[in-house]
Amino acid sequence: QVQLQESGPGLVKPSQTLSLACTVFGGSISSNSYYWSWIRQPAGKGLEWIGRIHPSGNTNYNPSLKSRVGISLDTSKNQLSLKLTSVTAADTAVYYCAKANLETGTNRLLTGFDLWGQGTLVTVSS
């Protein structure tokens, strides 16, 4: 079955750029039936949606992060990537990649996030 695995540095210095990858195993990241998202969760707190991308190239970002975030797909590696610039301690969190299903022909989400990676902890500290 399809699995997601996040990877990237666990420690990033303040003001630098956080870069993460999410590899899709057992399925194609190029399927038009899916939207791929990044979601984060500070320790002991709730979930925050960062943004999403469709294989068509369509992206949506959380307005609270929009000026600092970029999400892209690398179909040759079957990977989703996240870049978050100018990080601060407030960006310390577990970062998850997740998949949602898209309704054919309507561009409407069919479900919530039905598949998640295990998450990767990123700490912002000097």
Next chain:
Amino acid sequence: DIVMTQSPDSLAVSLGERATINCKSSQSVLYSSDSKNCLAWYQQKPGQPPHLLFYWASTRESGVPDRFSGSGSGTDFTLTINNLQAEDVAVYYCQQYYSAPLTFGGGTKVEIK
């Protein structure tokens, strides 16, 4: 942005009893064209990613025990856990997927009394 508000923040329920979690959206998440509510529920256990329980507010994801049920429409939704089991101890989140930015409720922690 659609704001999702869950209540209570936490609750303690005896084994075998019922747990009820409420979720309210700041605007309707109902598609009037087909009367579907773009509302999902998740269960998150410590050290694990969230796990989808329901979508369309009341459609149970495969493998979810039928003691869990989802209900509601428009702006008011409920997750009910009947016959609470020890393995149901977790934090539960609602989430709207009606419009971006996708937003989550703050979570409800369910414990055993």
